[in-house]
Amino acid sequence: MQAYWRYWGKASPGDKLGAGWHLLPFHALDVAAVMNALLDQRPAWVSACANSLGWSAAQFRAAACYFAVLHDLGKFARSFQALFSSCSADLVPIDRAPGYTQRHDTLGFLLWMDHLRHGLPHDILLEPDHRLWQGWIRIVCGHHGQPPREGSARRLYADDHFLPDDMAAALEFACDAASLFDDLPQAIRVEQLDTRAGWQLAGLMVLADWLGSNQRYFPYRSAPMALADYWREQAQPAAARVVAESGLQSCLCAPYAGPQKLADFIPYLSSPTPLQEYAASTPLAEGPQLFLLEDVTGAGKTEAALILAHRLMAAGLADGLYFALPTMATANQMYRRVGGVYRRLFAEGERPSLVLAHSARQLVEDFALSVQSGGKPYAKDDASAGMSCNAWLADNNKKALLAQAGVGSIDQALLAVLPVRHQSLRLLGLSGKVLVVDEVHAFDSYVRTLLAGLLRWHAAQGGSAILLSATVPEQIKTELLNAYRQGLAQPVLAESFVSAYPLASHLSAAHFDQQACETRREVKxxxxxxxxxxxxxxxxxxxxxxxxxxxxxxxxxxxxxxxxxxxxxxxxxxxxxxxxxxxxxxxxxxxxxxxxxxxxxxxxxxxxxxxxxxxxxxxxxxxxxxxxxxxxxxxxxxxxxxxxxxxxxxxxxxxxxxxxxxxxxxxxxxxxxxxxxxxxxxxPPPDDEAKADWYGRLFAGAQYVYPDFAALWQTQQALLAAGNIVSPGDEGEAGAVRQLVESVYGAAGERETPAALKAAADKCLGEAMSERSMALFTALQLDKGYCEDSSKHWMEETDVATRLADETRLVYLAVADGEALRPLYPSDDPRLQWQLSALRVDANRLKDIAPAWRQRFKLLLDRLAQEQPWLTEYDLVLPLLAGEEAGAWLGQGVDARGRELGVRYSLELGLLWK
Structure with a gap:
């Protein structure tokens, strides 16, 4: 019996379903089989990757599946094996095991670099020490969501974690597993894998490991079995089932019926607006492309974006869409709107999933119903269009972008370009979708810089995008369009923007077109x-x-x-x-x-x-x-x-x-x-000689919300001069939307800003530049490929900012009734009561519970921490007592300086302190 049969890959002590462990070779084949099934869903991508390497599609698939087999090489380390004590003679002894000080993903990379690449025969893998294969092993060893640590810079060596027997068993397994793949490449023509393909392959590897670890489909087996038999009889059939039942099968897109039949797609579009007519009839470009639609509020931009997304999908330029909104509340509303039509994006008989993606989505009834029942109507008065979402896709925001259609906050999309675990899964999910971003003018410099990076990479991956706005200044348009153009490997735009409004801009590698539109009569x-x-x-x-x-x-x-x-x-x-x-x-x-x-x-x-x-x-x-x-x-x-x-x-x-x-x-x-x-x-009253406190005298708090007093002064002056807001207004007309926006945010305001306010504007400009620099520092350097050097600070998503703001704390409001701390908001679903009783507060204003208050409720807090440890691990539970008035509760806290303050929560006013 080969030595590699003595190593476990998955373990569940006391497992009542059968074996207490799953042998490592079997788990390796499970994951490779899932990779094979996932590649079945992406034939065009496989062909493109193969062409970039000078291989056939079969050779690329064989290489991807073979390296997927090697993803858990680090588990051959005796230090890892010692994590499970079975007392079984069938497994390797662990009495001489070194300490487990590095994760097994890093250990696998070390084993390849220090041993396997030198020991693998060339008739097994061509030039195993080639730089190309180093990139592949980084990707598969990074299956836990971030690249493995590199040994050379930190003096990490395989010998410190593997016994000689371990390294020999791993080598033997790598040799035997290669016999399952007849089409491994026989020539290497490039130095490394294309970085775009590498990031997507990293996402597929994470996904394959997640699915291949599902014990329901891959039951534990502790008795050896011929690798070829297990691969054919167990791993591959189970992989096909798990991919299908997880909602990951590709869905055929519906054909586009044409601009005369828009009501077949969106039933209430019997009289489309001019912008919607543009979306329905403007010629599409070949390849990835971006549309920027500018029109007044209420002009039907959402429907225009859906029409364009439908056309791009029908043309084979996308296989789904993701709507990114600035807030959770806007996402909730958009989810309901998209839910009424999203099935019509796909061919009849297909079962696409629609996911709501933000941090509080489980509290949205429509989404909960769609997951639990799968066919519930999206609204109580409309049973014709049901929203449904596969439960596996719905149970974690990290998976949300893998659904065929998604609506959520911009934050979920931005995490694809930030150094957080499993970001490659989000990048993979976005890669074939139309990315629709609403209210693009609403983001600060930090978010806008991250969005520009996302657009650049989305274009590089071949993805199309649609940007929507009612009031986007020219400066922001230039920034976002050029970011996308950079992703297409094209020079920055030389054309100036036309000043017409409404305006539809269309950008592709071949051309840039701007077309003035009318707006619908009702919103003029x-x-x-x-x-x-x-x-x-x-x-x-x-x-x-x-x-x-x-x-x-x-x-x-x-x-x-x-x-x-x-x-x-x-x-x-x-x-x-x-x-x-x-x-x-x-x-x-x-x-x-x-x-x-x-x-x-x-x-x-x-x-x-x-x-x-x-x-x-x-x-x-x-x-x-x-x-x-x-x-x-x-x-x-x-x-x-x-x-x-x-x-x-x-x-x-x-x-x-x-x-x-x-x-x-x-x-x-x-x-x-x-x-x-x-x-x-x-x-404040108009003042041509306004002092620095012109705004703050009237708005003591708002002066910190909107510190650019020059922009506020220019806003007031523009409105005083125009006397109206004209939507959309004619070019050059006083009060026209475009004219108003550019008079405040253009190269120069129409009136000279008072010197005292100009200083505030300069300060805000400096802060905006600082925010941009921080975003560039924080974002992944995707061009470096999937490696440790793409970021120096990989972290969990809860520890990285998708937006800059003052530090906040999530506070759970708990009512003390003498026996226990109970969530303030009652709910029929006990799983949701604590989330429904939570809110975010400024950590400078409310940092912690007051010491005396904590002591008073110590027993109840300790009991709650034992029963619900997740509540207090990172967040704050604030005990409250009922006040004298109905619907009011009182508590005690401290601010960031340690000063005690009274806390009051009322149904009428919400949370306040003094």
Whole structure:
């Protein structure tokens, strides 16, 4: 019997299903068989990789599967074998085992570099010490999600971890396993694997190891069996089943029926907008391409993106799509919209999965239903289109991008270009998809730099992209388009952007085209802008509008200001008509408020529901919710945000009383009958000689949210001069969206900024440059290939920032009832109660529990830590006691300086401290 049969690869002490261990050769073949099945799904990619190496497709497949067999060479180390004590004479003795000080992925790489590449006969593998094979062994040994450590720089040697018998057994196995693959390459024509192929192969290796470790499909076997028999009779059939049942089989794309049949794809597109007509008919380029669609809020950009994605998929240029949104709330809404049509992207009879990808997705009922039931309707009133997602794809965000269709936060996509474990899996998932990024203007310099890196690599991998925005400045357009062009190995754009708006830009390796578009009649409008400088005047305005039966929204720039406005209005507005929405509610309460807002102010609300209501909120309103106010008030904010907020003003065409137009009336006859839309901007008085505290005097907290006072001053001046926001407006027209944005963010503002405010602008510019540098430092150097040198700081995804912000803590709110600490938010599903009771807070404001408070609840906290250790390992559980008022709880904490503070949570106001 060969010596390699005495090594275990998987072990479960006390396993009741059979053997207590799975022999290492069998596990190696399991994973290689899954790799083989995964390659079956990617014939075009296999051919392209083979051509780049000068091999046949069969030779590339053989090399990939053979090296997949070698992925766990490190488990031959006696130090690893000592991790499982079986007391069985069938396994190698572990009494002389060295200490296990390096992970087995690194040990496998060391074994290859120090021993196997010199010992493998050339008739087994051609030139085993060639540089090409070093790249392959790095990839397969990095199957736990990051490249192995390189020994030379750290003086790591195989001899310190393997006994001579171990190295001999590994060599014997490597020789015998090669007999399973008849088509191993007989010539080496290049120095190394293409880096793009290498990163995708790394993702496939992670995936193959995950699936090949599933005991349900690959039951443990501790008795030897001929390698060829096991490969043919056990490993390959099981691999085909696990790939199919994990939802990873490729789905045929549906043919594109043409621009005259858009309603067959999106049923409500009987009258497409000009932008949607462009998406339906503009010629596609060959190969990867990018579209940038700029149009006013409500102009149908989402549907235009879906049409383009459909066409790209039908043309064989993509096999799926991923919608990346700026926030979880926008992702939740987009998930429901895409859920109604995504099946039509694929051929009839296919079963594609649609995944929602963000950190709180398990709390979204639609997603939970789609996973648990597989065929539930995506909305209670629409049983024709069901959203479903394979449970294996749905159980981890790391797998989410592997689904045929996905909707989620931009963060999940950005993790593909950051040095986090399993990023290669995300990169693999995105590689064949149309990447749709919404609200591209909304990201800061840090996120935008990471996005540029993602677009560059997505283009290099042959992926197409669609960018959407209502207010993107020319500078940002240039940055993102040139990043994609760089990925296509093309020079930067020499053409200048046309100033038309709306505008559709189309970029490919062959050309760059810009086409002006009209916008749909219903969203063409002129919003008059009024200015208020006295808070009492704003309160009186709201009261008068409420008395007239209208619904009002006031968007404030900080949570504290929103609460202040709520306090000022709560005595004059009935409580059931006054809504407060911000980020400092426990997740369960936040989702409930979100539903209340959509019911009262959403597209389907009627006059009776809307009459006399007031919604006060923060920035979560401008990007998150599809609501519609009769009257809009906003604190002074940068011009692009004010345009976004104005987009929620009379967003849906209504009758004079606020009712929706009857469905029986044709869409072309829908005309807005409410009074002229007016945006009231509350801010400091205009001042041509403004001092440094011009903005901060009125907005003590918001001055830290929007520190570029020059941009705020320019925003006010532009609106004063124009008097209106005109959507979209004609070229050069005062108040036109493009004109307003460029007057603030263009090369030079129309008016000379006061010197005191210019200093703040220079400081913000310096911080933006710092953020860009930090993003470049943090991001992976993908061009170096899958190796340790691609980053010096690989880490878990929880330890790397996809966005820059003040440090936050996840706080679980727990009510003490004398016997235990229970989650604040009750839920029928006990698995979700703690997540629904959590929220993120500024760690500088609330760093920890006050010492006396911790001592008071020590027994309950210790018991909870034993029962639910995941709650307290990285996050904070804050005990609360019921307050004197109903719906309020009290606690004690400390800030980052150690100062004690009282904490109060109320259903009305959320979390606050003093």
């Amino acid at each position: 409008r002129r919003v008059r802008v009024e200015h208020r400088h006295d808070e009492a005047e704003v309160i009186r305005l709201i009261a008068s509008e409420v008395a007239a039966g209208r619904c009002v929204c006031w968007v404030r720039n900080t949570v504290d200001d929103a609460r202040r406005a709520f306090d000022l209005l709560k005595d004059s507005i009935p409580r059931d008509k006054l809504h407060l929405f911000h980020s400092r509610y426990a997740m369960g309460h936040r989702l409930a408020i979100e539903d209340e807002v959509l019911d009262a102010f959403g597209k389907r609300s009627d006059a009776a529901m809307r009459r006399g209501r007031v919604l006060i909120g923060t920035q979560v309103l401008e990007q998150s919710l599809d609501f519609d106010a009769d009257v809009m008030v906003s604190d002074l904010a940068p011009i692009d945000l004010l345009i976004q907020r104005a987009g929620r003003l009379q967003r849906h065409v209504r009758l004079a009383n606020g009712d929706r137009w009857p469905d029986a009336v044709p869409m072309v006859q829908h005309v807005e009958q409410r009074p002229e839309p007016v945006l009231c901007v509350y801010g």
